[in-house]
Amino acid sequence: MKFKDRTLNQLADMICGNFDPAQSFFEYRSSHYISRFFADADTDYQHDGSTRGKWVAETLGKILNEPQTNANLPPDSFCRVIQELMDQGNCLNEGAERQGALVLLNASLSREGFEAFYSEDKKCYLKHIGTNAVALVTPNPHRPFSVAEVKKRQQLTEYLDKCSEDDFINDILLPLFRQLGFHRVTAAGHKDKALEYGKDIWMKFGLPTQHMLYFGLQVKKGKLDSAGVSKTAAANIAEIHNQALMMLGNEVFDPEIGKKVLVDHAFIVSAGEITKAARNWLGGQLDILKRSQIMFLDRDDILNLYVVTNLPLPDAALLKLNPDEDELPF
Numbered sequence: 001m002k003f004k005d006r007t008l009n010q011l012a013d014m015i016c017g018n019f020d021p022a023q024s025f026f027e028y029r030s031s032h033y034i035s036r037f038f039a040d041a042d043t044d045y046q047h048d049g050s051t052r053g054k055w056v057a058e059t060l061g062k063i064l065n066e067p068q069t070n071a072n073l074p075p076d077s078f079c080r081v082i083q084e085l086m087d088q089g090n091c092l093n094e095g096a097e098r099q100g101a102l103v104l105l106n107a108s109l110s111r112e113g114f115e116a117f118y119s120e121d122k123k124c125y126l127k128h129i130g131t132n133a134v135a136l137v138t139p140n141p142h143r144p145f146s147v148a149e150v151k152k153r154q155q156l157t158e159y160l161d162k163c164s165e166d167d168f169i170n171d172i173l174l175p176l177f178r179q180l181g182f183h184r185v186t187a188a189g190h191k192d193k194a195l196e197y198g199k200d201i202w203m204k205f206g207l208p209t210q211h212m213l214y215f216g217l218q219v220k221k222g223k224l225d226s227a228g229v230s231k232t233a234a235a236n237i238a239e240i241h242n243q244a245l246m247m248l249g250n251e252v253f254d255p256e257i258g259k260k261v262l263v264d265h266a267f268i269v270s271a272g273e274i275t276k277a278a279r280n281w282l283g284g285q286l287d288i289l290k291r292s293q294i295m296f297l298d299r300d301d302i303l304n305l306y307v308v309t310n311l312p313l314p315d316a317a318l319l320k321l322n323p324d325e326d327e328l329p330f
Contacts, residue, residue, distance in 0.1 A: 001064045001074050003112050005057070010108040012056035014101075015085055025101035026085070027092050041084040042310060043077055044148055067143060072128045073135040074114075079126055080137055082116060086124035139180075141304035149307050156303055159314060160271045165221040168271045169200060171314035172306065173219065177203055179309045182215070184256065202252045202263065214254075216247040216263040223272035224298075226281040237278035240268055241285055244294050266294045274298040 003011075013019070015037060017028035029037055031047045034056065038045040045059050066075040073079075086098060086105065094100045097118065105116050115127045126135040145153065160168065169187050177185045185203040201217035218240055226237050244266040251260035268274070268282075274296055282294070297305075 001068060003061070003064060007108050007111050008057040008060050009053065011060055011085075011105075012053045014105065014108075015056050015081075016052045018053060023093060025092055025094055025098065025104060027090055037084060038081070041077070041080040043081070069140060070133060070135070072131050072133055074126065076135075076137050076140065076143070079135045082126060083124050083137065086116065086118075088118075088122050139305065139308040141301070141308050143308065145307065152313065153303050153307050155313055156306060157299075160299065160303075163221075163271075163314075165219065165271075167314075168221055169219055172271075172302065173201060173217070173269065175311055176302070176306055176309065177201075179311055180305070181205065184254065204254070212261075213264045214252065214261050215265050215267060216244075216252070217267040217269050218243050218247060219269045219271075221271050224268070224270050224274045224278050226275065226277040237274075237282055241282055244268060248293060264293070267297055268294065269297045269302070270299065271302070272299055 014026045015029065016034065017024060017026045019026060021028060029052075031049060031052065034052060035046040038059070043063065045062075047055055060078070060081070063077045063081065064074060066077055068075050082105075086101060088096045088098055091098050091101075102116060102118070102124075109116055109126070110129070113129050115129055116124050117127060119125055127133070128135075156172075160172075163171065174185050174187060182203040182205050185201065187201050200219040202215065203217075204212045204214045206212055220240065224237050224240060247266045248263055251262055253260050279296065
């Protein structure tokens with residue numbers, strides 16, 4: 001996507017705060033705070049000390065060239081920049097609704113066919129005037145990763161190689177699914193397996209119609225394969241299939257409504273690889289009704305989702321993961 005130079009320069013002036021301080025609706029940002037601004041918008045751009053307005057305009061042009069999820073809407077990074085610029089906590093010389101800033105912003109964006117507006121969550125969104133499509137900043141696990149995100153993904157990979165199954169559940173999966181919008185994300189634990197019925201985690205997801213869908217997760221630390229005799233740290237998909245069927249056939253108690261409910265969908269989650277042969281075997285075992293009920297998440301899926309949702313790394317992943325190096329000298 002390409003914006004006119006005039007538009008980019010005007011947006012750059014808003015980000016830099018190049019206005020009379022007594023009348024400006026945008027705060028002044030020096031080189032340091034421009035770098036912080038783009039970091040807060042989840043980008044890796046840092047001001048190089050050159051002319052602020054020119055550098056910001058060029059950076060916005062680079063951001064607009066990033067991959068788009070919709071041909072009529074700008075990239076997610078650009079939408080995050082606009083949300084950061086229009087944060088109601090940054091109001092200046094006006095009320096928190098920032099009507100003056102909104103008028104100036106829309107005077108520039110309308111030239112490109114967009115309109116900015118505040119929603120009920122008090123965040124600023126962009127709408128394509130021609131189609132009325134709204135740009136929603138949603139996690140996209142298939143987008144290109146930044147250098148910092150690649151490093152974070154590698155740290156998380158090293159953590160998954162060494163953590164236990166309970167650590168994988170408590171440190172990775174529970175925060176991840178809560179961040180993705182699931183409710184009542186609850187781990188069954190491994191102390192009383194008699195009460196699990198194949199479920200390591202259960203949770204629910206609210207639909208816009210106020211209906212609830214219930215999910216159960218069968219979690220494995222190692223690789224899932226279809227070999228007749230699985231190697232150490234690997235599990236056979238047939239066993240997982242039986243546990244998933246148990247999960248779908250048993251109820252969970254939802255304390256919010258005070259009654260038991262059946263699990264609607266089952267997730268098979270692995271901190272390792274779910275081999276193609278295992279997926280094919282399971283697909284052949286499921287009838288047409290069950291195929292929509294059992295879904296997969298393997299290591300790559302978990303890593304990508306964890307990174308794009310911007311969750312902090314577990315404390316253990318930030319430490320040295322080699323136990324020999326971590327031993328105290330006594």
